[in-house]
Amino acid sequence: MATGLENPWGVTFLSGGRFVVTERPGRMRLVGADGKIGAPIAGLPPIAAGGQGGLLDVLADSGFERNRTLYFCFSEPDAGGSANSTALARANLSADGTRLEELKIIFSQQPKVASRAHFGCRIVEARDGTLFLTLGDRFSRKEDAQKLDNHLGKIVRIGKDGSVPKDNPFVGKARALPDIWSYGHRNGQGATLAPDGRLWMTEHGPQGGDEINIPQAGRNYGWPVITYGENYGGGKIGDGITAKEGMEQPLHYWVPSIAPSGMAFLTSDRYGAAWKGNLFVGSLKFGYLDRIELKGGKVAAEHKLLAEGRARIRDVKQGPDGLLYVLTDEADGKLLRLRPN
DSSP states (O other): OOOSSSSSEEEEEEEGEEEEEEEEEEEEEEEEETBOOOOOOOOOOOOBBTTSSEEEEEEEOHHHHHHHHEEEEEEEEEETTTTTTEOOOOOOEETTSBEEEEEEEEEEOOBBBOOOSOOOOEEEEEEEEEEEEEEEEEETTTTGOOOOOOOOEEEEEOOSSSOOOOTTTTTTTSSSTEEEEOOOOOOOOEEEETSOOOOOEOOOOSBBBBEEEETTTBBBTTTTTBBSOOOOSSOOOHHHHOHHHHHHHHEEEESSOOOOEEEEEESOOOOOOOTTEEEEEEEEETTTEEEEEEEETTEEEEEEESEEEEEEEEEEEEETTSOOOOOOOOETEEEEEEEEO
């Protein structure tokens, strides 16, 4: 569909076959149905671009045609520029598509950390209109993923105005931040709603142990106490255990790591009955799109697509037309539309 995107990270769909795409160095662009890439959209906040940080996911509100609201997440610098954290903003796209208006930061991960890694930063709108946001452990602060007084290694759930839903699991609990939905995560770079409305996510393990999880309210997903991975270069993490009472097991894990990023369920029949209901996950490390067959809620089979190109797959979405769209994370990144054979 389009080429010449610099390290694109997130894509969302507008009417008329148009797209909004983010580029990690700190640009947001409109892409036309003809593949023409527009000039950078004005009005973005300050962004700490570098390493894994920058302008990351973007999502059009379910009511975009009425309210023109976009949500986007990014690495937000502190006042001095020495530390940063994942933040979520909302803004309205101007009628001519050239600028963001009425910008508001509705969530800012605490604490800010001097790190250029593990931002998480996938946004999902739930059926009830709340927003889920995945948050990484910032690499150097993995032990904080087990503590509820911070946002590191968590998924948060907030209202579209940044408010905390009253039915969040830790509302009113001492020494716990009320916007936390689940914890014990490492670095979730893929998230989507399943056909039944539940949140699914992928997260990066260390060396091995990438996971698929179905985050439930108040549950602990174990990082870094339990993991199927090991330290980079070898050696166990913590006690080297893979299970512990009170901590959830992943639905699926990969050893070696595939570095999963971006995920989507295919609900259309555009590719035939065999693909309908499959889960699609991008691999950054090996450069393929993983088509995952599910049976009884478990992974039954995996199939590598687009493997011949070995391009880092950063995002995958099902479009309004029922087709799959993929972003490749490269200096000359591409927006791909996958046509049925």
